[in-house]
Amino acid sequence: MITPPAFDLTLVAPELIVFGTALVVLMVDLWLAAERRGVLIAVSLLGLAWAAWMAAVAPDGVSFAGMYVRDALARAGQLLALGVTAAGVLVAPEYLRRGGLDRGEYYVLVLVAGAGAMLMAASRDLLMLFLSLEVLSIPLYILAATARGNPRSQEAGMKYFLLGAFASAFFLYGVALLYGVTGTTRLPDLATAVARLGSSAPAAAGLGLLVIGLGFKAAMVPFHTWAPDVYEGAPFPAAAFMSVVAKVGAFVALLRLFPLTLGALADQWRLLLGVLSAVTMIVGNLAALTQTGYKRLLAYSSIAHTGYMMVGIAIGTPAAVAAVITYLAVYAAMTTGAFAVAIALERGGGEADRIEDYSGLAGRAPLLALATAVFMVSLAGLPPTGGFVAKLGVFAAAVEGGGPGGLALALIGVLTSVISVYYYLRVAYVMYAGEAAGMVRIHASPLVNAVVLLTALVVVQIGILPAAVTAFAQQVGGLLR
Amino acid sequence: MVPAPAYLALSAVLFTLGAVGVLVRRNALIIFMAVELMLNSVNLAFVTFARQHGSIDGQVAVFFVLVVAAVEVVVGLALIVDIFRSRETVDIDDVDLLRG
Structure with a gap:
């Protein structure tokens, strides 16, 4: 039986x-x-x-x-x-x-x-x-x-x-x-x-x-x-x-x-994950530099962000684990938002998938353009957005708890973030400085607008008042103690 | 009786064959078959380990793997048939609209 x-x-x-x-x-x-x-x-x-x-x-x-x-x-x-x-x-x-x-x-x-x-x-x-x-x-x-x-x-x-x-x-x-x-x-x-x-x-x-x-x-x-x-x-x-x-x-x-x-066996996997995260940060950001398609840009951006989150996993201290959770929340909000903006646009009956399609968007849809600018600033990791809080948390945990390897990872992270500012802000730049792109139409759907608005609010909220999210994330980090 | 390491070696050989098949073959169907070979080599390893440990867990795992493999067949063949209908080929060198 x-x-x-x-x-x-x-x-x-x-x-x-x-x-x-x-x-x-x-x-x-x-x-x-x-x-x-x-x-x-x-x-x-x-x-x-x-x-x-x-x-x-x-x-x-x-x-x-x-x-x-x-x-x-x-x-x-x-x-x-x-x-x-x-x-x-x-x-x-x-x-x-x-x-x-x-x-x-x-x-x-x-x-x-x-x-x-x-x-x-x-x-x-x-x-x-x-x-x-x-x-x-x-x-x-x-x-x-x-x-x-x-x-x-x-x-x-x-x-x-x-x-x-x-x-x-x-x-x-x-x-x-x-x-x-x-x-x-x-x-x-x-x-x-x-x-x-x-x-x-x-x-x-x-x-x-x-x-x-x-x-x-x-x-x-x-x-x-x-x-x-x-x-x-x-x-x-x-x-x-x-x-x-x-x-x-x-x-x-x-x-x-x-x-x-496997926290007790950290010596066995820390080096592997650390090296992978460093390579991911470098390759993702460098490859994103030359992209002309919006989706491919976001794809390499998502690879780069994988690298940043991997830093937290490789370090593996309670602070690092909490930082990864915060990072995931911010990443989810800003990436969903950046995609949602693109869903609202259409070029010639198809997808508006080129960065130049966003040219002059600020003049035609100021709020959509503002939200995109917020997402791009956050993806680049600049204050006062959630992207800054997320990266700061991961890199601070790496410097505190990771020894020389953690310091190296944090340095690579900061340097590659500087590179990323160029390709993210290029999107924001063409939106505000470029001429309005022909053929591109804006489909304002209330549902998509709601997603853009909500994700933008989350990104700014975590940037200015991170306490609510980080307190929750620290409970997760507390599992390690 | 054939010793356990022999089964494990066979499993490793099959897995490697499958992995090499995925990397060198160009026909989507053959690649898919190579993936199935990899999954089945894992099943062999599971059963061997279950026998070694005298525990049932490894044998139960095989059932789950079989189910997942069947689900992958359903989805994978649908995708491959869809491609064949529109292009009359399933050679992955000819399916190359996405490049970067």
């Missing part, structure tokens, strides 16, 4: 609600007339709000035979994932209608990917982490190819899929090796077993393979080559969503895996 392990469904309520909402949206869409598709957006948002409330109030605990954990990190990751999922739903409808892509499945895929990111945040088992990673990734492959008639979108979907499946196989082989060395896939047992057995080649190889798998999702150099192509080919709302939700999932998992679980 096998007794099933005890499980507690109230603990997984946020995820259940999001999956349930996805199913409801899928079913309702069958009976809904095309012009009443707004109902789907309302249902999705209600479900996400309910899940967010549950995620905020549900008690801490461990369930499902230790595979699922709810703690400060899980809560932070889930609330972030819910926020970016809501933004992913809101930016889409107007664009999809314009492009003749308006299908209810779009929202279902967004919801499922969001739920995957939430599960990644709460995974306490490598196998569970792998499954969550796939629940997050597979909808994103489809979203990238969602403009089915468009060869560029098809190509983006195929590239993302083939490389994503390739990276997943590496991740899985890493899980198998660690299981072979330790005989378990539960993270806490794994940590004690690795500490007891000492460093061995298979364990080190296993950890390295996990870094490859998660590094691919986070677009870490040298596993970043898919990002510019996929962002460029994917429809704008899909690119906006995947650029943030994949990062949230991957970074929360990296935090859980390295500083929180």
Whole structure:
């Protein structure tokens, strides 16, 4: 007689609600007339709000035979994932209608990917982490190819899929090796077993393979080559969503895996992650300098920001972990906002994907241009925006807790940030100084405007009064003590 | 009885073959098959380790991997068929609109 392990469904309520909402949206869409598709957006948002409330109030605990954990990190990751999922739903409808892509499945895929990111945040088992990673990734492959008639979108979907499946196989082989060395896939047992057995080649190889798998999702150099192509080919709302939700999932998992679980073995992974973060910061920023496409610029920008967040993971002190959470929140807000602005524009029936399309925007849509300027200043990491607070937190933690290596990482971070000012502010410059671009039309959709406004407010709010977010992030850092 | 290291070596060889296949082949379908080979080599490793440790976890993992592989087949083949319909080719050297 096998007794099933005890499980507690109230603990997984946020995820259940999001999956349930996805199913409801899928079913309702069958009976809904095309012009009443707004109902789907309302249902999705209600479900996400309910899940967010549950995620905020549900008690801490461990369930499902230790595979699922709810703690400060899980809560932070889930609330972030819910926020970016809501933004992913809101930016889409107007664009999809314009492009003749308006299908209810779009929202279902967004919801499922969001739920995957939430599960990644709460995974306490490598196998569970792998499954969550796939629940997050597979909808994103489809979203990238969602403009089915468009060869560029098809190509983006195929590239993302083939490389994503390739990276997943590496991740899985890493899980198998660690299981072979330790005989378990539960993270806490794994940590004690690795500490007891000492460093061995298979364990080190296993950890390295996990870094490859998660590094691919986070677009870490040298596993970043898919990002510019996929962002460029994917429809704008899909690119906006995947650029943030994949990062949230991957970074929360990296935090859980390295500083929180294997913190005692920091010598074994700190150098690897530190070098990767340095390379990512340098390559991402240098490659962004020469971009002329807005999506490719944001793709390399997202790679660069991966590098900055990796600094915090490599340092791994409580302050650094808290700084990564703050950085993720700021990154999610400013990147979603920067994409949302582009969704409001259209050039000749297609996407406004060239930086010159933003020329003279200030004269035609002053508020949209102002918001874009805020996002660009924040992405460059200048005060008084959230980007400055986020970078300051990561670099300060690196200098304080990282020894000479941390100092070097902080120096590279500051220098590459200086480079990034050039390419970000170039966008702001053409908006205010350039002549109005012909052919470019502005589609003011209330939903997209709301996302732009909200993300801009969040970015400025964190820049001026960071206390609310950093206090929450410090709870996550407190898990280490 | 064949010793466990032999199975692990076979698993490593299959995984490497799969990885090399992904990197050198140009046909999207073949690349996809190479990825499946990698996943199955991992399954072999899981089963071997489960046997070594005398625990069931590794064997259960195989079921999950099989399911994920099946899901990837569904999505992957749909994407590849979609590309073939519009271009009459699935050679990744011909599918190169996105460059940077």
